[in-house]
Amino acid sequence: MMKRTAISLLFFLFVHNVSAQTYGVWQLVKSTPFPEQYSTMAWSSEDTGFFLGASLDITRTGDSGIDFTVLKFPNPIDTLHLDTNGHSYVAYSHDKAIGSVSDMAWPAQNTGFVAGVTNADAYGHTQQPTVLVTHDAGTTWSQYYPTDNDTVVVPADTVIDDSHTPPDTTITPSYKIISPKLFNYISFPSTTVGYASTALGDGSKNFITKTTDGGASWSSLYGSDSLAFKKLYFRDVKNGMFFAQGVSVHIGYTTDGGKSFHIIRAPSDSTPYFLQWNNDSSWIAGLDSVYRSTDSGKTWKSVLAYDPVNGPASVGVFYDTVGFVFRQAGQIVFESNDFGATWTPSTLPTAGGASDTVTPIAASMPSRYTAYLLAADPFQSSDVLQKIEFPRPTQSGGSVVNSSGGSALAFTVTENDHSAIFQMGTSASSHLIEIMDVMGRVRASIEVPPGSSAASFELHTLTPGNYFARLGTEIVKFSVSE
Numbered sequence: 001m002m003k004r005t006a007i008s009l010l011f012f013l014f015v016h017n018v019s020a021q022t023y024g025v026w027q028l029v030k031s032t033p034f035p036e037q038y039s040t041m042a043w044s045s046e047d048t049g050f051f052l053g054a055s056l057d058i059t060r061t062g063d064s065g066i067d068f069t070v071l072k073f074p075n076p077i078d079t080l081h082l083d084t085n086g087h088s089y090v091a092y093s094h095d096k097a098i099g100s101v102s103d104m105a106w107p108a109q110n111t112g113f114v115a116g117v118t119n120a121d122a123y124g125h126t127q128q129p130t131v132l133v134t135h136d137a138g139t140t141w142s143q144y145y146p147t148d149n150d151t152v153v154v155p156a157d158t159v160i161d162d163s164h165t166p167p168d169t170t171i172t173p174s175y176k177i178i179s180p181k182l183f184n185y186i187s188f189p190s191t192t193v194g195y196a197s198t199a200l201g202d203g204s205k206n207f208i209t210k211t212t213d214g215g216a217s218w219s220s221l222y223g224s225d226s227l228a229f230k231k232l233y234f235r236d237v238k239n240g241m242f243f244a245q246g247v248s249v250h251i252g253y254t255t256d257g258g259k260s261f262h263i264i265r266a267p268s269d270s271t272p273y274f275l276q277w278n279n280d281s282s283w284i285a286g287l288d289s290v291y292r293s294t295d296s297g298k299t300w301k302s303v304l305a306y307d308p309v310n311g312p313a314s315v316g317v318f319y320d321t322v323g324f325v326f327r328q329a330g331q332i333v334f335e336s337n338d339f340g341a342t343w344t345p346s347t348l349p350t351a352g353g354a355s356d357t358v359t360p361i362a363a364s365m366p367s368r369y370t371a372y373l374l375a376a377d378p379f380q381s382s383d384v385l386q387k388i389e390f391p392r393p394t395q396s397g398g399s400v401v402n403s404s405g406g407s408a409l410a411f412t413v414t415e416n417d418h419s420a421i422f423q424m425g426t427s428a429s430s431h432l433i434e435i436m437d438v439m440g441r442v443r444a445s446i447e448v449p450p451g452s453s454a455a456s457f458e459l460h461t462l463t464p465g466n467y468f469a470r471l472g473t474e475i476v477k478f479s480v481s482e
Helices: none
Strands: 010-012 038-043 049-053 058-061 069-071 079-082 088-091 098-105 112-118 129-134 142-144 151-153 174-176 181-187 194-200 206-211 219-224 228-234 240-245 249-254 262-265 274-277 283-286 290-293 301-304 313-319 322-327 332-336 344-347 355-357 359-367 370-376 383-389 394-396 399-401 411-415 419-424 431-437 442-448 454-458 465-471 474-480
Touching (some): 038 359, 049 098, 194 240, 274 313, 322 359, 411 474
Parallel strands (some): 098 181
Antiparallel strands (some): 098 112, 313 322, 322 332, 332 344, 465 474
16 A cells, blocks of 8 residues: 655654553554554544544554454345246345445444445446444444435525625525435534535535434435535534535534524635534634634634644644644644643654654544544554543542642542432532533533532433543542443
8 A cells, every 4th residue: 555645743663551651742552553554533432442444444442552453344245046947146235335434423432423335336236325333332333325315405594604705605495316425524413413514426516414313314404516515523413513615615504403504714715624613612723724713703813823844734633622733744733721722832752762754644532631643654554543641630439639639629429230329518509410421521410409418310311331420620430330
């Protein structure tokens, strides 16, 4: 396989023991070859990551990148039959086999989605879009085939925001699809609700589509003749954004789950790389420079300027207040701790060893405390994986000790077969306990009335896995078993 051009990011050429990592610097995780070169990476938890490459298999790690397992998609095989005269023949089913994949998403530790297209064959079967879904971290898969023919109606309240720069999009009230829709990118803010950028097989029409049943069926929300929809980012089931490429670059967004859309001009017409909608309602757009908006895209500020030597910021990753940006060429990684308002550069360390340059492919940040970088190395036939970790509160006896060394107020949890029991100090006013998954998403909340020092939560309402309970700034960890 042809090597990727390597023009950025430093990595180590020594074998590194991951358990000996120090906090706050990027470390080499994978020091032995990957099974292949990859184009996509996603981490569903701090320990579990998934990688997609040209072989149409998914590679999974469950130990932060030390060991890897190749997972096979459920592609059908040819079967032998007998006709009425007793002669054997082969029933070909190549048309249901995966021909290519375009994107994947992992909204939960065990639930993942892969979008792609099936093969055409010599027996009249054409390519058709397909979605693969797993609920056991890739051990088994279900396969869906979104319909080839449906009617796409652009909602009457679709909004074109031309208050500052008119877009070049054309809105047509409705279409009759005459050829299969092909998936480009997908985004799943939950295990049932997902969005995709799609197109007709000939590329003549493009759509934003949505599923509410975990990928089994899809409906088109918005269509365009002149804009090709690219990467999407949905922060939750209602609020999301996407790149739209035409003569100019646009950004589309919705705040009502796709009932209406706003289309605005992007701050630059260069190659669009990544989008982020932060918890403080600010936006980050990675183009030639990194731009930030605090007014839904009406005005933009360059927060990380284009570098004519080291190139654009081609890979970005965010979690809550923290984010990282990697240039296409160069040895600098930029970090932000204020929703992308300001950025601090640092050079990836060599630790005194020999150095090599690699090209960033993808980054993933499954929690506030851990981020991963996948990059291509020109001197190996496989990719390299790097990781950074941050100090976090540590749990001792059910209570939290802050990383600064100070003790948190008493907040403990004990578990039985059915419930998690929380103990806390009393308060003259009511307060709220938030139940979060390992991705930091709030799954439930408990209101504690004034004067109460205990609260319980029924575990059967959560899927098996690890969870955190937050009371103010205090956090405790508990788990739900099978």
